[in-house]
Amino acid sequence: MSLNEIIHDIRAGWAAYRAEGTVSKAHPEYTRVVRDFRRELELHIGAGRSYRIEGSTGKGNITSAPWVATFDRSVTNSATQGFYLVYLFSVDLRRLYLSLAFGTTQFGEYFTNVQERHLALRAAAAHVGALIHPGRNLHFEPLDLAAEPRDRMHFDYEQSSIVAIGYDLDALPDDAHLVTDYVFMLELYRDLVANPLLPNLQQLLEAEIAPAAVQAEPNVKLFEPRAPRRAKGSGSGNGRYRLSKESKKVGDAGEQIVFDYEIQKVRQLGFDETEVRWLARDGETPGWDITSLNAAGETIYIEVKASVGSEINGLLITAKEWAAAFEHGPRYHIYLVTDALKTTPAIEIIEGPAALEDLGHLAAKTAVWALDLAPPTADR
Template sequence: MREAIEAILELQDEYTPQKTPAMDRRRELISGVVTQELRSFLETHPSLSPLEWSVQGRNGSGSNAGVPWIRIYDPEKSPSATVGTYIVYLFSQKGASAYLVLMGGTSQWSEARQKFLSRPPAEVAAKVEWARSALAVEDTDGLLTSISLESDFDTPRGYERGAMYAIEYPKGAVPGDAELKEDIVRMARLLQRLYAVEPPLGRSDDIPEISDAVLSATQAAGNTRKTRARGQGFALSQAAKVAIEEHAVALVTKHFEDLRYSVDNVGATESYDLVATKDGTPIHVEVKGTTSFGQQVILTFNEVEHHRDVYPHNALAIVHSIVLDRSVEPPVASGGVLVVEQPWAIDQTDLVPISYKYSTGLG
C-alpha cells in the first residue's frame, strides 16, 4: 500500500482534468490497488467489528479531480461522501502529501441549482467542534487539526475546513504498510466513537428535535399514513430528550451563576426554564439543548407569548452540538456549545409554524 500511495503522489505532478495515461494509472491505483488492499484489511481485522466497513475510491466524476480520495465508512452512518462522518485518504493537488483524515461531508445537494454546493463554513466548523468535543476523552495526541491540500478550488478548501483530525504522509516519507494499518485502526476507533454519539441520519439531515415535533404534529392531526411514510418512532427517545434537557439546563445554570446571578429552576411549573436574578432584576431564561448545530429550535406558543411579554428581561440560551452517548442506558449527554442571546427579541419572520389549531365552529 505504501508504494501505491507514493505512486499516486508522484502522479499528482502530472495532474490534468483530461484523460491521459498518467491519470488512468492514478485511477487504477485509487479505485483498484489501494481500495482493494483496504477492503481486505478491514474484513480481517477483529478489533474493527461490528461495523460493516466499506471503502470507496474517487478519482473524479467525469473529469479527473485535483484532489482524489479514498474513504472508509459504514454505509448506514454515511451513505455518501456528502452525508455523515468517515475517514478518508486525501491526496494534495501538487503531490506534497497524503493525509488520513477524520471528517464529515462538506458539501450538499442543491435542488434549486441541481448541483453540489459547499456547506456553509460555520456549519462545517460547528461539526468539527462537536467532533473534537466528543473525542475529548480519546487519545488524539500527535494528530493534526489542519491540513493543506495545495488547491484554490472550493471543494478541496471545504475538505480542509472539515478536517477533525488527520495524519500526514509527506511524499518520499510514506511509512510502511504496518504503520499505515495501525493508523487506520486508530482513526477507525475514533470514528466508531463518533458513530456511537452522533445524531441519527434523517431525511435531508433532519434535526432530531424538529423531526420529533413534525412527527408529533402529524400524529395529532390523525395522518397515520404520513406518519408511516416518515418512519416508525421518534428520532430521540424520551430518555435521550431528558438527558439532553437536563445537561443543557445544568450548563446554562452554571453560566449565569458564574456571572453572579442567583438562579432558580422553574421549568416544572412555568413556560420558561430558569429565573436568573442579579441586583433585584429577574431574567427569564429559555433553555434549548440540541445535538444539532442549533440552526433551528422548537418553541411552543406559550413560550413565544411569554418572552414577548417580559422582553427585555429575558434570554434565550441554546446549548448546541451536545454529544449524546446512546451506547449506555439511559443515554448520557455531555459537551455542547453554549450561545446566549440576552435580551431576546423574537423576530416574527424567524418563526415557522409546523401545525395549527383550527376552530371548526361545530361545538
C-alpha cells in the first residue's frame, strides 16, 4: 500500500473504529495506523539513521484522532518527551499535518492551567522555530485540529507544533508528493537536532516557568543510592544526565531554597545565623555555593545542584568542586534540589561524595566528573 492509500483508508475507517470506544489490536484500523503506516515510512528514512517510528490509536480508550510519529533516538524515544516529527489527523478528519512538535506531557507537569500551558508551548515553539528558514509552504502557527478542551491531547497538540506542512484530506497530494515532504521534514528535523543553538526542552521549560514562592519547608533527606537501572542504548534524549550547567534561574532558585533552609537549621541548632554565607550570590566560586554549620558547630561546604524535575539521577561536578570535595571530606556536601521552581521543593543531601565509591565515572579528569546516581547493571 502507498502512503496516500494508507491515509485515505485511515480516514475512511476511523469513525467506525472510534465508535468502539476501546483500542482493539485486531481491528484493521489499528493495523493501518500502528503497522502499515510505520512500515511505509520506514522505507524512506534512509540507511544508518537512528529513528524509531510509532503509530497510536490511543492507550486503552481510542484517542480523538490517530497520530504516527518519527523519533530521532538522540532526542527522544517517546511522544511525551523532547520533540519529534509527527503526522496528526484533525479530530474532524478534514486535515492532516506533518509537524515537528514538542511532547506536551512535560509542559503539562508544570502548567496545569490550560491557557498558561498553551502560552508556554507557543513561546517554546517560536524560540525553536526561529532556527528554521521559512519556505516550502511551512506553517509556523498553531495547528487546526478541530480539537476542543475535552480532546485534551489534541487540544494541546495544536499549540505544540514548531513547524508543519498541512494537507486538506479532500485533496490529498499523490504519493510522490507526500514522500518528498516526509523526507524534507525528516532532513529538517535532523538539521535542527544538529544545530548548536538548539536549546534542550528543559531550558525551554525553565525559560517559561516563574519561580514559585516556597510555601512549605522543603522535604529534606540524606542521599540514598538509586537502584541500578538496566543499561540502554545511548541517545535516549530524556535529560537524565545534567550534562550542562543548570540555567541561572533554576540554579538561583535552588541556592535560595538551600540558603533559607540552612538559616532555619542553624537557628534551631542555637548558632549564629550569620555563619551561613551564600558565596555564589557574592560572586565567590571556591568550589561550593554556601557555607553553613553542622550539628557540632563545624563548618560545612555546600554545593547545590538544582533541577525543575522531580528527580536527579546524574550530574556533573567541576574539577574545582571535586578538589574541594576531597579537601573537606565528610564536611563537603552536595545538596540535590528537585522541583526547584515549585512551591514544595525537595533536598537530598550527599555527605562526603568523594568517599562514596559507588558514585561517579570519570568524564574528563581535568574538566568534570560525571556522577551517575543510578548506575547501570553489569549486563551491558
